[in-house]
Amino acid sequence: MDSLTIRRPDDWHLHFRDDAVMEGVVPYTARQFARAIVMPNLTPPVTTTARGAAYRERILAAVPEGIEFTPLMTCYLTDNTDADDIAHGFATGVFTAAKLYPAGATTNSDSGVTDIRKLDRVLERMAEIGMPLCIHGEVTDHDVDVFDREAVFIERTLAPLIVRLPHLRVIFEHITTADAVQFVDGAGENVAATITPQHLHLNRNAMLVGGIRPHAYCLPVAKREVHRLALRAAATSGSAKYFLGTDSAPHAREAKESACGCAGIFNAPYALESYLAVFDEEQAIDRFEAFASENGPRFYRLPLNEGTITLERADNPVPEVLNVNGTAIVPFHAGEMLGWRLAG
Numbered sequence: 516m517d518s519l520t521i522r523r524p525d526d527w528h529l530h531f532r533d534d535a536v537m538e539g540v541v542p543y544t545a546r547q548f549a550r551a552i553v554m555p556n557l558t559p560p561v562t563t564t565a566r567g568a569a570y571r572e573r574i575l576a577a578v579p580e581g582i583e584f585t586p587l588m589t590c591y592l593t594d595n596t597d598a599d600d601i602a603h604g605f606a607t608g609v610f611t612a613a614k615l616y617p618a619g620a621t622t623n624s625d626s627g628v629t630d631i632r633k634l635d636r637v638l639e640r641m642a643e644i645g646m647p648l649c650i651h652g653e654v655t656d657h658d659v660d661v662f663d664r665e666a667v668f669i670e671r672t673l674a675p676l677i678v679r680l681p682h683l684r685v686i687f688e689h690i691t692t693a694d695a696v697q698f699v700d701g702a703g704e705n706v707a708a709t710i711t712p713q714h715l716h717l718n719r720n721a722m723l724v725g726g727i728r729p730h731a732y733c734l735p736v737a738k739r740e741v742h743r744l745a746l747r748a749a750a751t752s753g754s755a756k757y758f759l760g761t762d763s764a765p766h767a768r769e770a771k772e773s774a775c776g777c778a779g780i781f782n783a784p785y786a787l788e789s790y791l792a793v794f795d796e797e798q799a800i801d802r803f804e805a806f807a808s809e810n811g812p813r814f815y816r817l818p819l820n821e822g823t824i825t826l827e828r829a830d831n832p833v834p835e836v837l838n839v840n841g842t843a844i845v846p847f848h849a850g851e852m853l854g855w856r857l858a859g
């Protein structure tokens with residue numbers, strides 16, 4: 516097979532940032548995807564309907580002329596989230612979902628939730644109105660090893676949450692472990708997961724062998740090979756519970772190449788090519804369209820996109836660095852040759 520035409524896909528998890536970097540990264544995503552779930556971890560975070568509506572306008576202003584692209588906004592949950600406000604945001608179409616960051620789990624999560632039980636009323640309301648909950652699934656306890664934080668989150672937080680609120684629709688985002696796959700497979704239809712390209716390509720050796728490689732560092736951190744293989748099996752299994760979410764997270768090159776480098780991989784520019792390489796290697800190209808373009812909208816109860824995109828087999832060299840509206844950012848696969856290219 517030398518070319519693949521599929522329904523236009525969506526990205527169900529990414530970071531656009533704000534200001535000049537946002538203006539520089541939005542076109543990469545708009546070129547590949549019809550819609551994207553936009554993370555709210557700005558400074559200050561997108562915690563209210565008013566902020567969500569204003570941020571959406573700024574993103575729309577950065578979409579290149581002639582391209583149709585719809586940002587789907589999320590609300591950043593805090594200990595003090597106003598259930599009425601986010602229900603209003605959901606009812607009026609400003610918010611598509613709400614995002615749970617355990618406080619301190621990752622970039623700009625300091626205002627996140629300190630104890631999920633503080634959100635009982637908000638989450639009950641979300642379950643009632645059918646508003647999906649996106650979860651960064653890692654505990655933040657200092658005594659829990661960083662490689663175990665996802666598995667411990669399942670046991671301590673996620674499993675009990677699903678029991679308390681069996682109708683809440685939950686997206687377990689950017690999963691990185693076989694434990695997460697097992698949990699999602701065993702849960703009801705109200706639980707789904709996104710998988711990033713980097714967690715399908717990289718295990719923790721990629722980050723730590725032969726020198727420390729900051730551009731392979733993101734959160735949740737890449738795990739052992741056995742986990743990467745479980746994620747590849749899940750993504751290519753055909754199960755409707757798994758869908759595409761890049762977690763594209765641009766940081767300036769110097770912020771990553773630092774004594775305390777930021778977490779996040781900028782994968783928006785070659786996201787589809789990167790995912791398709793995995794489906795190709797796993798001999799599952801026939802399952803790519805469901806993962807990229809169908810499972811996500813079905814879970815979110817949104818219409819499937821009209822229109823198609825085509826990928827063709829061709830050498831596709833990835834630059835070492837991109838000038839993103841004045842900021843140097845190293846893309847995922849920098850310096851590598853990909854074997855697929857978005858046509859047109």
Ligand code: DOR
Pocket residue numbers: 530556621622623651732733734735764765778779780
């Ligand atoms: O690696 C990550 N980067 N993980 C996250 O959860 C946040 C993101 C960011 O905003 O940079």
Ligand code: ZN
Pocket residue numbers: 528529530554762764
């Ligand atoms: Zn993210």
